[in-house]
Amino acid sequence: MYKLLKANFFRLVKNKIFWGIVIITILIASFILLNTILNHQGDTKEGIDKILVMYIHFIGIFIAMFTSLFVGTEYSDGTLRNKIMIGHSRKNIYLANLITSIVVGICLELIYMLVITIIGIPTLGTLQMTTEKFLFIILDIIFIIIAYASIFTCVTLLCSDITVSTVTCIILVLVMLVVSMALSSTANATKYYENYFENANGEIEVYQEPNPDYPGDVKKNVAKTILYCIPTGQASQIVSQVSKKPFQLVDYMSDNELKIAFLYSLGTTVCITGIGIYCFKQKDLK
């Protein structure tokens, strides 16, 4: 597999799609920074927490584009056949492409974070969250990237047509986004919501009332599990968690859930990759 990875990374250095996505990433980071700086009001520095994790919203589409085009070219140029004909096992070919996609995803995330950190810290201030929380968020983001890469590698290697696989991967990101949005209201619903009333003394009192739209514990947990297993879903939960304002009554990812969220992505990756390798081994190549 080392040989395949070496060949992939040499190819990556000269790959226009990769460099194109790197440039777009830098532009996105610059735009988000500029927008935050311009909208920043008051003297207190709000820190870079929110914008540092924001790229996870975009990365899915970039990994989809890169994987489908980079790996898909192997089909269109026929070089995938070369790898098999010279004795590389299909499992190794699959894993080498998966690792390449993961590395590219992590590189893109690092580039984004680097731009935000270098320019953001002097202008917006340092991280407000604890180092422990930040490290867990990084861990979760890495595993979201791995899950994305596993999904798109699977689609691309099981679909021999580069156009079909590229379109499928991009549509898949959009479908995952829609599913995440649909699930999030169920997954984030609270059992109670706060209500206010004015007592006889004219004071405002807060009391909790049962939420009539609460889906029930089982339904909520199922929705939450699915949401965490879908990379777009977990990504939106992480961003919402970081952006969460005090006293906000939405049941976003808790700090404890944040610590184990990567396990959901790991589960998705293992399942998708297992199925992908099995199907790729059976696939009749032309």
Next chain:
Amino acid sequence: MEYILETNQLEKTYHHFKAINDLNMHIAKGTIYGLIGKNGAGKTTLIRLICGLQNPTNGTYTIYGIPNTDKQILDVRKRMGAIIETPSIRLDATAEDNLKEQYRMMGLPSFDNLQEILKLVGLMDTGKKKAKHFSLGMKQRLGIAIALAGNPDFLILDEPINGLDPEGIIEIRELILKLNKERGITFLISSHYLDELSKIATDYGFIENGHMIQEIRKEELEKKCKKRLELEVSNIKECVKYFEEKQFPYEVISNEKIYLYHKMNITELAIALSEKNCIINKFEEKEESLESYYINLMGGDNHV
């Protein structure tokens, strides 16, 4: 005889369609094996199976004696190269970069003989020109160069001269002959161009409906295709006796039929045989090309 490739009752089924059916094939070391069959006969499917791109539904094949079910088959594949239908090359890379990538994938320690291979296939002077700007012949030669990267001793070429101009065809033909003679590389070549194939092949395999109809060596085929007199005689024993006496080359086909591979006047032959109490009932002068041999073998109503 040492076989590089042997297939044993190989079968490949797509849903209910048998693309390869009970196919047995033998490719001896050092030969140029021409695989002949019409469109859809199963040539490319067979090559895909041998190259590991598809798995057989039934039956087995061995490469250098290693069966396809053995894990060692992956190591054995390093000793072979192949071009299936179109050459597998990166169109946005130069000839040199394409070769370098193949070297890396094979884990070759250095690019030492890279220039030698490019020279061998006549792509030394392509410089920074990308493969997408190459002519079809150049792409085909680059495909062969890539297949040669690991110094293989077995090359599989599927329709290597398809779409090439006459000059390109000659170049590929000479390259194949050179590699076979100088490097001892065994070739399996499938082609529609029977005349072209007859110029290089040393062995032939005729495939029809996924089944091997016949395997034949070049000498044997030449003998069968040689100009001959096909005779139907009343007394085969006397006829044989006469040909033996005269030391004429012949071949007995049946109790009545005999082929004579010697040019002679038919009247003289008829007189000579009648003196031996042997009458010629029917005669026909024949000379076959590979094409006509193939058409006859396939029953006369099929074409390549």
